[in-house]
Amino acid sequence: MQNPYLPYPVRIDEIITETEDKNLKTFKLVFLNPDDEEKFSYMPGQFAELSVAGKGEVPIGIASSPTEKGYLKFTVNKVGLVTTCLHSMKPGDIIGVRGPLGRHLWDTLKGKNVVIIGGGFAFTTLRSSIVYMLDPLNRMNFKDINAIYGSRSPGMLLYRDELAVWETRDDINMHITVDGTDDPDWKYNVGFVPTITEQKAPPGNSDTYALICGPPIMIKFTQPVLDKLGYAHDHIIMSLEMRMKCGIGICGRCNIGKEYVCKDGPIFTLAELDNMPKEY
Amino acid sequence: MKYINIDKKNWAGGLENLYGNYRLFGPAKNNKHHIFKELGKGELPDLNYLNTLPSPKSIAFPQSETMFEYSLDENKKGHHILKEINKDYSPRALIGIRPCDAASFLLVKRNFDTPEYKDPYWLRAYEATIFIGLACSSPYSTCFCTSAGCGPFHEDGLDLLLVDEGKNFIAKILTPRGEKFIKSAGWETEADPTVAEKIIKNMKIKAEEKIASFVSTDQLKNKSTTRLYDATFWDDIAFACINCGTCTYVCPTCWCFDIQDEVSRNSGLRMRNWDSCMYPLFTIHGTGYNPRNTKVQRVRQRFMHKLKYYVDRYNDGIQCVGCGRCIRLCPVNIDIRKVCDIMNNYGSSSRLET
Numbered sequence: 001m002q003n004p005y006l007p008y009p010v011r012i013d014e015i016i017t018e019t020e021d022k023n024l025k026t027f028k029l030v031f032l033n034p035d036d037e038e039k040f041s042y043m044p045g046q047f048a049e050l051s052v053a054g055k056g057e058v059p060i061g062i063a064s065s066p067t068e069k070g071y072l073k074f075t076v077n078k079v080g081l082v083t084t085c086l087h088s089m090k091p092g093d094i095i096g097v098r099g100p101l102g103r104h105l106w107d108t109l110k111g112k113n114v115v116i117i118g119g120g121f122a123f124t125t126l127r128s129s130i131v132y133m134l135d136p137l138n139r140m141n142f143k144d145i146n147a148i149y150g151s152r153s154p155g156m157l158l159y160r161d162e163l164a165v166w167e168t169r170d171d172i173n174m175h176i177t178v179d180g181t182d183d184p185d186w187k188y189n190v191g192f193v194p195t196i197t198e199q200k201a202p203p204g205n206s207d208t209y210a211l212i213c214g215p216p217i218m219i220k221f222t223q224p225v226l227d228k229l230g231y232a233h234d235h236i237i238m239s240l241e242m243r244m245k246c247g248i249g250i251c252g253r254c255n256i257g258k259e260y261v262c263k264d265g266p267i268f269t270l271a272e273l274d275n276m277p278k279e280y
Numbered sequence: 281m282k283y284i285n286i287d288k289k290n291w292a293g294g295l296e297n298l299y300g301n302y303r304l305f306g307p308a309k310n311n312k313h314h315i316f317k318e319l320g321k322g323e324l325p326d327l328n329y330l331n332t333l334p335s336p337k338s339i340a341f342p343q344s345e346t347m348f349e350y351s352l353d354e355n356k357k358g359h360h361i362l363k364e365i366n367k368d369y370s371p372r373a374l375i376g377i378r379p380c381d382a383a384s385f386l387l388v389k390r391n392f393d394t395p396e397y398k399d400p401y402w403l404r405a406y407e408a409t410i411f412i413g414l415a416c417s418s419p420y421s422t423c424f425c426t427s428a429g430c431g432p433f434h435e436d437g438l439d440l441l442l443v444d445e446g447k448n449f450i451a452k453i454l455t456p457r458g459e460k461f462i463k464s465a466g467w468e469t470e471a472d473p474t475v476a477e478k479i480i481k482n483m484k485i486k487a488e489e490k491i492a493s494f495v496s497t498d499q500l501k502n503k504s505t506t507r508l509y510d511a512t513f514w515d516d517i518a519f520a521c522i523n524c525g526t527c528t529y530v531c532p533t534c535w536c537f538d539i540q541d542e543v544s545r546n547s548g549l550r551m552r553n554w555d556s557c558m559y560p561l562f563t564i565h566g567t568g569y570n571p572r573n574t575k576v577q578r579v580r581q582r583f584m585h586k587l588k589y590y591v592d593r594y595n596d597g598i599q600c601v602g603c604g605r606c607i608r609l610c611p612v613n614i615d616i617r618k619v620c621d622i623m624n625n626y627g628s629s630s631r632l633e634t
Contacts (some may be wrong), residue, residue: 001400005347005539005550009361032361053350053360054543056550058566079566094360242571243563245539248397252536253555253562255581257505258589263396277509279571279581 004248007051007096008036010072014091018075020155024121025087026063026075029097040099042066043106044128045211045239045267048099049247050074050086058082059244059262062100063124065131067138072097075124075158101247102266105237109142112209115201116147117222119193119214123149123158125239126213130166139171143207148200150177150193150218154186175200194221197229204231213239223270234271240280241266256280283476284451284462285469286442291449292324294465295375301464302410303372305339307332316374325375327444330420335532335605336381337388339374340405343529344553347401347539353546362550367401369408373461376414380423380601382437383430384532385411387601390594391535401552410457413438415480417487420604424617427494428602432487433480443480450476495620497598500591503626508588509580513622518579520612525556527606527614528582533599536562557581583619 014028027050031037042048042062049057058080064073078087089095114133118126126149133142147166151157157176166174167188177189177196189196193214202208210231212219219238226236242254242261249263257276259265268276286294298304299321306325307314313333319325348362385406392402416423416432425431435441439458443450450471453459528534538555541548555562558578564570572578590599600616607615 001398001403003364003400004397005400006364007362051362053362054352054541054548056541057539083566096362241565243565245537249394250391250397250399250535251539251552251555252391252557252585255585255589257509257584258593275506277506277584279509279577 005098005246007049007057007098008040009033010095010097012089012091012093012095013071015089018158019121020153023078024075024158025078026073026158027086029072029074029095030070031097032094037070040072040097042100043104044132045104045106045125046100046102047125047247047266048072048074048097048101049244050076050082051096051098052082052085052089053094053096055082055085057098057245057247058086059101059247061125061128061239063127065128065135067132067135075121077121098247101262103264105267105269109209111141111143112207113143113202114145115208115210116145116149117193117197117201117210117212117214118147118149119218120151120156121158122213122215122239126211127159127162129211130172131162134166134169134172144202145172146175146201147172148175148177148193148197150179150189150191150196152179154178154181154183173200192221193218194225197222198225201226201229204229204235206232206235208235210236211238212236232271233274234269236270237267238270238273239266240268242280281473281477282453282459283471283473284453284467285471285476286449286451286467287469288448290467292322294467295319295324296322297466298373298461298464301371302461303368303370304375305336305372306375316377319375327376327414329376330416330418331378331381331603331605333605333609334530335384335603336374336377337384337532337535339372339409340385340402341388341392341535341537341554344551345401346549346551348550350548350550351546352543352548367404369404371410372408373410373412375412376442377411377438378416378603379413379432379434379438379441380425380428380430380603381532382411382413383434383601384437384603386437387533387599388535410461411438411440412458412461413441415441415443415483415487417444417483417490419487419490420608421492422604422607423491423602424493424495424604425602426488426491427497428600429597430601431484432491433484443483445479450480452476452480493617495598495602495617496624497587497591497620499624499628500587500598500620501595503588503623505584505588505592508623508626509584511626513626514576514580517583517614517619517622518576521558521575521579521614522612523558523575523578524611525558526609526611527616528556528558529554530605530609532601532603532605533586538562557585579614583616583623586616587620587623
């Protein structure tokens with residue numbers, strides 16, 4: 001019997017400090033047993049439990065794309081016991097990865113226009129989604145791709161080098177924004193994500209899906225904008241967060257109504273959320 | 281169906297015969313109340329009891345259980361890599377389990393044995409266990425099994441049902457595993473099936489008549505989840521609750537757990553421990569935000585899970601077998617039967633809707 005609680009051992013290959021406050025680091029992980037990489041077959045939007053022996057586990061969205069072979073990437077905010085320990089680790093250290101966990105909705109998105117809306121450090125699985133869609137083998141499976149991504153300041157944006165490259169490409173409309181900046185050389189947008197969404201996002205229709213990930217305040221103010229733009233609730237896809245332990249719908253804590261966020265989510269359409277208790 | 285008569289004079293001898301083939305678990309008196317414990321050689325289960333204070337769920341779901349071990353010593357090969365622990369999953373027999381508690385294992389199995397994931401700890405222990413039931417003839421006043429999907433002579437989840445006839449037990453063999461168990465004990469006196477069936481039927485009717493309390497559950501499936509969730513009665517239901525968690529600990533169908541690492545010097549264990557939706561730490565985020573920050577939210581979660589979310593998820597009754605432990609042991613007299621009726625009737629009368 002396969003033990004779904006047993007993490008795959010991985011080695012930390014590289015650690016990148018992403019933001020100016022140094023609270024966000026990206027961990028590039030390599031499987032100790034090459035066979036495990038094949039077993040860990042994932043899609044953008046899924047997550048994994050990172051396991052630190054002696055500390056515990058923490059559920060983190062997968063920031064790498066399945067089109068990037070040989071490693072996994074996770075961008076981790078320093079918050080509690082496990083993430084603080086992770087932030088003090090060094091390349092070469094051994095941790096564990098358990099997953100992939102959660103569902104994805106890529107079957108729904110095939111052949112559609114995709115609008116990515118992200119804020120702050122919730123951009124990780126959206127990065128995975130963009131890299132996946134822009135892969136030469138996948139790009140023809142999607143129509144127009146728009147991405148709106150904002151953070152408090154330029155120094156708080158994740159993956160700045162990649163953002164600059166996407167900005168210059170013609171197969172994705174990238175809209176980078178910051179809440180404010182005193183940098184005279186800032187050449188992108190200034191304004192909150194909901195405002196930029198209203199200005200830049202295409203109107204909603206049956207062929208267009210919005211993928212939103214961000215802090216609750218951003219989601220709260222973006223939703224009316226999407227309503228105004230004509231997005232139906234079953235065309236708005238969101239990712240939820242909950243305290244989790246098992247990640248496989250068994251330990252019982254992350255439910256909203258009858259759904260377990262870890263197993264039945266963490267991706268839900270707004271139409272699904274409309275029929276669930278507002279307990280998140 | 282095969283019936284065996286076990287003369288009580290042969291009871292101890294039979295158990296003695298079983299001792300080498302099974303680890304035997306049974307009720308035993310611990311201070312003032314009964315618990316299930318592993319029986320030593322020659323130790324007899326104390327079947328003169330109504331039910332145990334904690335449920336026997338810990339036979340497959342211990343309150344605290346090791347999952348993995350690891351070394352943090354960087355000089356050791358495989359340090360920081362979690363390893364599985366060898367455990368004793370040799371055959372075990374749970375002797376004298378009440379039918380309601382046996383039914384709870386089938387209910388909980390839905391959580392631990394899913395199409396996508398199998399919980400190896402629960403499942404291996406469950407599969408190693410043979411369930412020897414003891415029919416109830418004198419229930420508690422708080423028992424409501426007959427309206428919670430089972431009953432005092434309920435057979436689902438059992439391998440063998442023992443019916444106490446005074447000088448002897450009638451053993452009704454329900455599965456091949458039960459038959460093997462009986463053979464292994466050396467109890468061979470077959471009872472006349474027609475007679476045995478008649479005796480059991482009469483005793484069953486009498487026992488069922490003694491179950492004096494009921495819940496109504498027929499409307500739960502049809503209710504709107506969000507309307508029940510937003511109902512105003514939760515404040516009243518939760519008012520006296522002190523969030524002690526007793527209800528969740530004694531409940532045979534509460535399955536929630538926490539996972540924690542424990543370290544001593546250079547070696548560590550990953551463990552799982554029972555957890556409870558009554559506690560704020562159950563759902564608190566790393567940021568400090570808690571979607572179930574108040575006791576009303578937590579009490580609502582417990583009852584909504586058992587009586588609505590479970591009903592909707594599995595479409596096969598409530599997540600409760602009517603053992604009544606939570607009612608008997610609640611320090612502030614919160615009664616799931618009343619809550620169930622309020623939920624079941626919600627919206628059908630204007631009085632309850634306010």
